[in-house]
Amino acid sequence: MLAIWRKExxxxxxxxxxxxxxWFFLVVTALKFFFLRGEGPQGQLRDNFFVTQEASLTAYxxxxxxxxxxxxxxxxMRMWPEEYKSGTIETLMTLPVRAWQVVIGKFSAMLSxxxxxFALSLTVPWSVNEAAVVGLDWGPIxxxxxxxxxxxxxxxxxxxxxxxxxxxxxxxxLATFIVSLPLALAGTAYVESPxxxxxxxxAKFVGFAVRFQSIERGVLDLRDMFYFxxxxxxxxxxxxxxxxARRLK
Amino acid sequence: MLxxxxxxxxxxxxxxxxxxxxxxxxxxxxxxxxxNGAGKTTTMKIAVGFMTMSSGTITVDQxxxxxxxxxxRRVIGYLPEHAPLYEDMTVxxxxxxxxxxxxxxxxxxxxxLQYVLGVCALEPKRRSGIKTLSKGYRQRVxxxxxxxxxxxxxxxxxxxxxxxxxxxxxxxxxxxxxxxxNTVVLSSHILAEVEATCSRVVIINEGLxxxxxxxxxxxxxxxxxxxxxLELGADSCxxxxxxxxxxxxxxxxxxxxTHRGCTITIRVAESCTSTKPMIDLSAQxxxxxxxxxxxxxxxxxVFKSLTNSEGEPQSSLILANETEPHVEGHxxxxxxxxGDKS
Numbered sequence: 001m002l003a004i005w006r007k008e009x010x011x012x013x014x015x016x017x018x019x020x021x022x023w024f025f026l027v028v029t030a031l032k033f034f035f036l037r038g039e040g041p042q043g044q045l046r047d048n049f050f051v052t053q054e055a056s057l058t059a060y061x062x063x064x065x066x067x068x069x070x071x072x073x074x075x076x077m078r079m080w081p082e083e084y085k086s087g088t089i090e091t092l093m094t095l096p097v098r099a100w101q102v103v104i105g106k107f108s109a110m111l112s113x114x115x116x117x118f119a120l121s122l123t124v125p126w127s128v129n130e131a132a133v134v135g136l137d138w139g140p141i142x143x144x145x146x147x148x149x150x151x152x153x154x155x156x157x158x159x160x161x162x163x164x165x166x167x168x169x170x171x172x173x174l175a176t177f178i179v180s181l182p183l184a185l186a187g188t189a190y191v192e193s194p195x196x197x198x199x200x201x202x203a204k205f206v207g208f209a210v211r212f213q214s215i216e217r218g219v220l221d222l223r224d225m226f227y228f229x230x231x232x233x234x235x236x237x238x239x240x241x242x243x244x245a246r247r248l249k
Numbered sequence: 250m251l252x253x254x255x256x257x258x259x260x261x262x263x264x265x266x267x268x269x270x271x272x273x274x275x276x277x278x279x280x281x282x283x284x285n286g287a288g289k290t291t292t293m294k295i296a297v298g299f300m301t302m303s304s305g306t307i308t309v310d311q312x313x314x315x316x317x318x319x320x321x322r323r324v325i326g327y328l329p330e331h332a333p334l335y336e337d338m339t340v341x342x343x344x345x346x347x348x349x350x351x352x353x354x355x356x357x358x359x360x361x362l363q364y365v366l367g368v369c370a371l372e373p374k375r376r377s378g379i380k381t382l383s384k385g386y387r388q389r390v391x392x393x394x395x396x397x398x399x400x401x402x403x404x405x406x407x408x409x410x411x412x413x414x415x416x417x418x419x420x421x422x423x424x425x426x427x428x429x430x431n432t433v434v435l436s437s438h439i440l441a442e443v444e445a446t447c448s449r450v451v452i453i454n455e456g457l458x459x460x461x462x463x464x465x466x467x468x469x470x471x472x473x474x475x476x477x478x479l480e481l482g483a484d485s486c487x488x489x490x491x492x493x494x495x496x497x498x499x500x501x502x503x504x505x506x507t508h509r510g511c512t513i514t515i516r517v518a519e520s521c522t523s524t525k526p527m528i529d530l531s532a533q534x535x536x537x538x539x540x541x542x543x544x545x546x547x548x549x550x551v552f553k554s555l556t557n558s559e560g561e562p563q564s565s566l567i568l569a570n571e572t573e574p575h576v577e578g579h580x581x582x583x584x585x586x587x588g589d590k591s
Binding site for chain 1: 299322334338346
């Protein structure tokens with residue numbers, strides 16, 4: 001399992017994917033936070049950091065659900081398609097490792113990229129701490145990162161599963177978008193008008209951005225954490241099943 | 250080492266493998282032969298545990314490949330068709346990865362890495378990226394990967410496909426070397442290759458075993474001792490006519506004009522056991538004899554006759570574990586100038 005994790009991580013950094021992911025994520029989130037004004041998920045106005053001068057990262061974290069929803073599919077798209085297309089799946093699945101070990105190995109490599117990205121993004125709270133008149137309260141920030149990591153891992157699990165259905169990276173990418181963008185946006189102000197009334201409570205329940213709202217303020221609600229964890233576990237489990245089934249058919 | 254019993258595999262409604270059984274003993278190099286789509290790759294994929302069978306059993310080293318999959322995978326080395334590799338790794342990185350997953354540690358890992366790099370002649374390319382390698386080198390990396398854990402059974406699916414003749418010879422020698430330590434099953438549709446490397450062949454066609462035995466034994470079993478091929482310095486029509494009159498010819502199989510005269514292949518009657526009448530006849534007519542051969546059926550003939558089932562019921566040739574080849578009827582006189590009197 002460790003060997004598979006190491007191999008996947010190495011291949012991330014052997015290709016431009018990891019660098020593009022990290023670069024885009026850092027630039028987009030920081031740009032949004034420092035320079036752009038925007039709306040919160042419930043339609044409230046948010047000005048940029050230099051205007052508000054507020055020692056809070058709520059506005060920074062609020063970009064995460066969409067940014068991760070768009071960027072994480074990039075991390076997932078080559079995971080299984082590459083194995084299927086090049087035929088390496090055959091070598092991999094005849095080595096003395098079980099399917100779950102392969103899946104967890106791949107999944108943990110994605111989590112590692114996520115962890116590296118978040119670690120690099122710590123420069124933002126650091127800058128805020130330096131620039132703001134009042135220093136930061138680090139408690140909510142740690143909470144925010146924990147929540148963001150859980151949400152990120154849920155996205156990874158979704159993307160990894162979607163990529164296991166196809167041999168084509170592009171299809172994997174699009175399929176992940178099709179699932180993860182609705183998950184990201186469900187229940188937010190952006191999609192409020194097209195959402196039918198009966199669907200609204202469900203959308204608010206599954207929507208990542210809605211769930212993330214309390215987290216971005218630094219409040220770690222157990223229900224939100226449990227939700228993200230359950231999504232992760234469910235999709236990783238489905239992935240193991242799919243990989244087994246595809247192999248044996 | 251490998252026991253296949255009544256193996257069936259359906260792909261949907263398609264019956265790809267239709268009940269095959271064979272054994273491979275320890276130390277053998279067995280060639281698995283058959284036309285494309287005969288079920289070779291399917292059988293191999295089931296044996297290594299990549300697929301499941303629809304029914305039947307396969308045991309490797311007395312362990313069931315389904316029940317005891319992990320144990321079987323540990324003792325098998327497998328090279329899939331086209332040697333799939335991780336393109337973005339270097340040779341050493343790839344082999345190290347396989348060694349890690351196979352659980353090789355410490356000095357053993359280093360030793361085995363060194364050994365496979367040496368035996369597969371990969372030393373000069375050890376730091377090269379796999380995507381830059383030629384087909385021959387890629388195949389060797391695939392082989393190195395398959396033997397890195399010193400498996401009891403090595404299964405190679407078309408190890409020489411797509412290689413040039415020099416590379417084929419190199420890989421063939423490598424397989425022979427591997428065969429000295431390990432049991433090897435390889436599939437191929439190149440007959441010369443199987444003849445050159447394998448102690449036994451299993452020929453499979455349309456999901457059924459049609460032949461099983463040593464290459465020479467299979468050839469001998471199909472050899473028709475009554476067929477004689479003559480190459481004479483004469484017109485083919487004259488020869489045909491004269492032979493039909495004087496020798497007990499049952500059938501003229503081939504008569505063609507060549508630059509030296511003609512080549513004529515005839516089947517003589519059972520009673521005609523000697524080629525002397527034909528030589529005498531040629532001498533009398535003043536035909537120069539360039540050659541007389543009683544052709545042996547090659548593995549190619551065996552293959553063709555058994556896998557070319559156009560409507561005819563399939564015959565089969567099972568000589569399993571019969572290693573002693575039949576006596577080979579083989580009379581050959583090259584360019585004998587018997588009739589050169591003019």
